[in-house]
Amino acid sequence: MTGNRDTAPFWIDPDVAEVVFPDVELAMREPDGLLAVGADLSVPTLLHAYRRGIFPWYGPGQPIIWWAPDPRLVLFPDELRVSRSLARTIRQGKFSVTLDTAFRAVVDACAAPRPSQSGTWITPQMATAYTDLHAAGYAHSVECWDRGELAGGLYGVAIGRVFFGESMFTRVSDASKVAFVTLVRRLQRQGYQLIDCQVYTSHLASLGARTIPRREFSRILGRECSADAPQFAWPHDVESGSE
Numbered sequence: 001m002t003g004n005r006d007t008a009p010f011w012i013d014p015d016v017a018e019v020v021f022p023d024v025e026l027a028m029r030e031p032d033g034l035l036a037v038g039a040d041l042s043v044p045t046l047l048h049a050y051r052r053g054i055f056p057w058y059g060p061g062q063p064i065i066w067w068a069p070d071p072r073l074v075l076f077p078d079e080l081r082v083s084r085s086l087a088r089t090i091r092q093g094k095f096s097v098t099l100d101t102a103f104r105a106v107v108d109a110c111a112a113p114r115p116s117q118s119g120t121w122i123t124p125q126m127a128t129a130y131t132d133l134h135a136a137g138y139a140h141s142v143e144c145w146d147r148g149e150l151a152g153g154l155y156g157v158a159i160g161r162v163f164f165g166e167s168m169f170t171r172v173s174d175a176s177k178v179a180f181v182t183l184v185r186r187l188q189r190q191g192y193q194l195i196d197c198q199v200y201t202s203h204l205a206s207l208g209a210r211t212i213p214r215r216e217f218s219r220i221l222g223r224e225c226s227a228d229a230p231q232f233a234w235p236h237d238v239e240s241g242s243e
Contacts, residue, residue, distance in 0.1 A: 009065070012038040019045045021054055024068035024218060033069030040064070041129035043136045050157055050164050053214070053221050055198060057121055070214035073197040073204060077188035081208035082181055089174050090181065095151060097182045098143045099235060103134045106141040106153040110167035122167065130166070133157060139166075140234055144179040151175035154183065156196075160225030161232050163187055164196040180207060186235045193224050 008028045012019055019039045027035040035054060039045055041064060049055060049066060058065040082090075089095075107130055111122035133139035138159060144152040152175025154168035163183070170176035184195060184207075196217075197209045 008036070009034050010036040012036050012066075014038055014040045014064075019048060021049060021052055021066065024053055024214060027068045027070070027214075029070075033067040034065070035068050036066040037063050039066070041125060043133055043138070046129065046133055046157070047138065047159065050159055051221060051225050053196075053218050055164070055166075056126070058123075059121055060123055068214065069199055071211035072214055072217040073200045073209050073211050074217065075184065075195040075197055075204070075207070075209040077184050077192060077195065079208045079210070080181065080184045080188075081206070083206070086174060086177055086181065090178055094146065095172075095175060095178050096145045097179060098145065099186075100134075100140050102143045102150060102153075103139070103141040103155065104131055105150060106143060106155050106169070107131065107167075109150065109153065109169045109171075110155065112169070130155065130157075137234075142179040142183045144172075144175040144182075146172050146175065152177075153179050158192075158234055159231070161191060161193040162196060162221060162225045163192055163194075165198070177207065190232055190235055192232060194220055 008022070008026050010022045010026070012021070021036060024035060027033050041056065046056075052068075053072070054066050054068045056064055057067050104127070107122065107127050111120045111127060113120065130139045134141070139155060139157050141155040142153050143150060151172035152168070152170035154165060154176060156163055156165040168176045168180065187195065197204045200211060
């Protein structure tokens, strides 16, 4: 895939001193949200992208590809939906949940081959980039444990009052859902306003996520995670296993 300078996908020179992304409203309709090709995965570039509602997604052997789909799947924390069976699992305390204790293990688990997929978009380059973002204090993980073994989890990026979910995995039934519910409840208490889920999945929709127009999403980001917005605290303490 190659980009250009006049229409999407735009080419962004990876050697420029400071990456500037085009307006997300210039993204392609088909494939939905394709915006740009190139740039790099440095911490400043990733933060610049996320603040504008842009995320990288590409396969092995491809250049870095940037997306801003319309509509956008999001979860407003107070709209979280927990089924009776999932609530029962949480109450039973089958799992213990930790935050930021095994970030790279979660990323590697998310990158592992899955029966329904022929490959992974979490390339070694991508995993390293998010590990760097974690070291810088922006990327975070939620780990769900079953008798001392990592059973599920997720990772994403926190900027201002917004958490951008990137990927999740599960090895034991409901483990990723327990991690997600724990995350949402904790972020709600911390004052976060939005969780970005990127694109529609029935799994996330069942938990209360819904789509909103890209323009509305951009307005929220401009208010809640602009350069002037406060960087809300990430909750680092350990969950006891139920809420």
